[in-house]
Amino acid sequence: MSDALDVFDRRESEVRGYVRAFPTVFDRAVGSTLIGEDGREYLDFFAGAGVLNYGHNNPLFTRALIEYLEHDGIIHGLDMATSAKKAFIEAFERLVLEPRGLDHKLQFTGPTGANAVEAALKVARQATGRTNVIAFTNAFHGLSIGALAATGNSHYRGAAGITLDNITRLPYDGYLGTEVDTLDLLEKMLDDPGSGVDLPAAVIVEAVQGEGGINVASVPWLQRLRTITAERGILLILDEIQAGVGRTGAFFAFEQSGIVPDIVTVSKSISGSGLPMSLVLLRPEVDVWKPGAHTGTFRGNNLAFVSARAALENYWADTAFVDGVASKSALLASELEKIAAEYTDLGFVVRGRGLMYGLACDADRGLAGRISKEAFSRGLVIETSGAHDEVLKFLPALTISEDELLRGLSIVRESLAAALAE
Known part of the structure; x- marks a missing residue:
């Protein structure tokens, strides 16, 4: 060097x-x-x-941030109401949720994708009263302990230092070749009382696996996964942290399939500018949190709200x-x-x-x-x-x-x- x-x-x-x-x-x-x-x-x-x-x-974002700073806008706000957060929520509602027919609540978590996943797993377990979660081969959901348990790569898992529990790993679409529908195994194990797989609180999945090798779940596979989970009262979590915010062409990678997840995790490009920001989208009936049950000092990064709003209004209005x-x-x-x-x-x-x-x-x-x-x-x-x-x-x-x-x-x-x- x-x-x-x-x-x-x-x-x-x-x-x-x-x-x-x-x-x-x-x-x-x-x-x-x-x-x-x-x-x-x-x-x-x-x-x-x-x-x-x-x-x-x-x-576009630099200009908005400079104007906000010159206005002495709030920078750090925890989860207090601020004008920057209000403007972002309104823009997200108008330009993302409503055009897609989504009625999800927004939870602002600590500003990393891993923290959004941690929150999603926790609220899914609270909402269902169950602990097991289904995750897939080659998944990457983050490196904090709960998210790491759902991550597949042995390099990252080996750094945990403890056992990684309450996750059942099953094959992703295409893992066993193009002729095998891996959801046959999921459905069989869920319905067989002798399989040893407890009814899970949730299934967590990436519509396109980034770190796992750019593996793309097919539309029929995702649609069937949504049907399997809905019929059994299992929450479906879509991890859109890398594949979302336009990366695969639509705002969400799951859009092409026409499914509606129960929970969606969003981070990385949501702020537009590279400033740290994460959020979890929750169907209203899944939002069972008690006030302050999942906190984070920097869950109110108002500069990120400013640039995120600018990104939505400049790139997603048409x-x-x-x-x-x-x-x-x-x-x-x-x-x-x-x-x-x-x-x-x-x-x-x-x-x-x-x-x-x-x-x-x-x-x-x-x-x-x-x-x-x-x-x-x-x-x-x-x-x-x-x-x-x-x-x-x-x-x-x-x-x-x-x-x-x-x-x-x-x-x-x-x-x-x-x-x-x-």
Whole structure:
């Protein structure tokens, strides 16, 4: 590593991760461009692991935040009523809930996705009086203990230091191949008193698994899952933390299936600006909380409310933004399919939706990591995902231009050739 990184090596915990993959000191960022202290520019296909759906330092949000600060607006408010929160709730109700026919209540949790998941699991258990929760293979729901229990990856689970209980793990859609409907097993085990699976409080699922390798649940699978849970009084939790807020094309990744979840967790890009913010959407009958039963000092990040409102009003008042994402999604998918067709011996699999795609290679599970490393040396930030880090993960800002998208894909092609030549 360079001398510029010495202080991080000397003083920052060994737990640091991304700095090892992208070893430079970043100083500024605009749109889809990161700029290092040395002035070098990097095209960003990472977007803060899904936090920056609207790009870095979007001027629409920067302007709103500056105006709010100059007005001496409330910054920290716990769960007190503030004008910033009021305006956000009204915008969310008008632009997200009502157009989708949703009547969910909003719970503002501590500002991480993991805390939103913790709250969702807790309220589901309170509302049903049951403790077991069904989660799926390759799921990622966070790294605090309750959320970690629902997370599948052994690397993260091994860091817990205690047993991770009250979760039953079952296969996600496609886990056993395209010919097997994994919900046959779920339904059988729920209805068989000899299965050993207690009737759960909830099922928690991602419509598109991000960290798990860009695995996409089919529409029929999600619809059947909703039917199975509804018929048995099981709450359905959709984790939209990475796949939501436009990432897969619609505001919510579950929208394409037409289902209505009981609980939805939202974080990452909900603030628009990258400021920490999380919320849980609850059907009114599930909102059984007693006042103060799930708190958090920073559940009232009013700056995040300001930029979140600006994001909703500027990007979700009509279909122009969604139409643009669809166009760029088609371009990305087409180019990735071309790469897969050019390297048939590697058995690449392209999967994803919207601007959340993966190029998976089981034949050489280290290839994605080598491509990522080569890409960084050529000025592109792109990460990997999957149980073996075998998936090259495309997560550009939804505001990226088509020219930038094509330039990044060109770097990926160069990096693939270099990785294969090693």
